[in-house]
Amino acid sequence: AQKITQTQPGMFVQEKEAVTLDCTYDTSDQSYGLFWYKQPSSGEMIFLIYQGSYDEQNATEGRYSLNFQKARKSANLVISASQLGDSAMYFCAMREGSRQAGTALIFGKGTTLSVSS
Amino acid sequence: GAVVSQHPSRVICKSGTSVKIECRSLDFQATTMFWYRQFPKQSLMLMATSNEGSKATYEQGVEKDKFLINHASLTLSTLTVTSAHPEDSSFYICSAQTLAGGTYEQYFGPGTRLTVT
Numbered sequence: 001a002q003k004i005t006q007t008q009p010g011m012f013v014q015e016k017e018a019v020t021l022d023c024t025y026d027t028s029d030q031s032y033g034l035f036w037y038k039q040p041s042s043g044e045m046i047f048l049i050y051q052g053s054y055d056e057q058n059a060t061e062g063r064y065s066l067n068f069q070k071a072r073k074s075a076n077l078v079i080s081a082s083q084l085g086d087s088a089m090y091f092c093a094m095r096e097g098s099r100q101a102g103t104a105l106i107f108g109k110g111t112t113l114s115v116s117s
Numbered sequence: 118g119a120v121v122s123q124h125p126s127r128v129i130c131k132s133g134t135s136v137k138i139e140c141r142s143l144d145f146q147a148t149t150m151f152w153y154r155q156f157p158k159q160s161l162m163l164m165a166t167s168n169e170g171s172k173a174t175y176e177q178g179v180e181k182d183k184f185l186i187n188h189a190s191l192t193l194s195t196l197t198v199t200s201a202h203p204e205d206s207s208f209y210i211c212s213a214q215t216l217a218g219g220t221y222e223q224y225f226g227p228g229t230r231l232t233v234t
Contacts, residue, residue: 102149102216104212107153107161108160
């Protein structure tokens with residue numbers, strides 16, 4: 001069974017609009033971390049935002065926010081005021097165990113976001 | 118911030134030859150390095166986890182004799198693709214992990230694009 005599910009292969013949004021990228025996860029661990037990365041065409045992995053399973057508040061980083069719904073096991077990324085430079089592939093990832101555990105990240109299949117003017 | 122480099126960034130080799138990819142943590146010591154492979158427009162798939170001074174742990178389905186990983190120091194891990202074939206053509210990304218402030222942080226290299234002709 002997939003541990004990270006991203007059901008949107010592609011998303012299209014106009015500049016300055018907000019967009020939500022979906023992510024659901026599956027784990028039996030009580031302690032885990034959820035990450036979002038941006039991968040432009042150059043291939044580099046750019047860290048966007050992190051949410052720990054015990055964090056009560058939704059994480060925010062500038063225009064990025066993570067809508068964490070623990071009971072539904074979802075961790076959607078919200079990008080506000082989209083910009084042309086946001087066009088890229090976006091990956092949701094999970095690390096099982098606490099942040100003191102040092103295990104590898106497991107990635108979803110990704111969502112390609114296209115922002116138009 | 119923490120920087121991870123990979124060399125080479127791109128390599129083209131002939132079928133049957135071996136290729137070595139280096140992953141270096143430039144300004145920190147990495148106790149663990151992870152190697153991922155990514156086919157075009159697909160997810161990052163974890164290949165192996167390597168800890169300095171010990172044998173790498175390979176994920177199911179990854180041939181350890183084909184993908185040789187050496188983690189000889191706290192700043193360098195190498196992935197050697199032996200007897201490469203066209204199906205090994207892919208984007209290879211390393212991630213270096215360090216313990217900072219009581220939590221493990223992972224930093225990605227920029228990736229190496231391998232083309233086997």
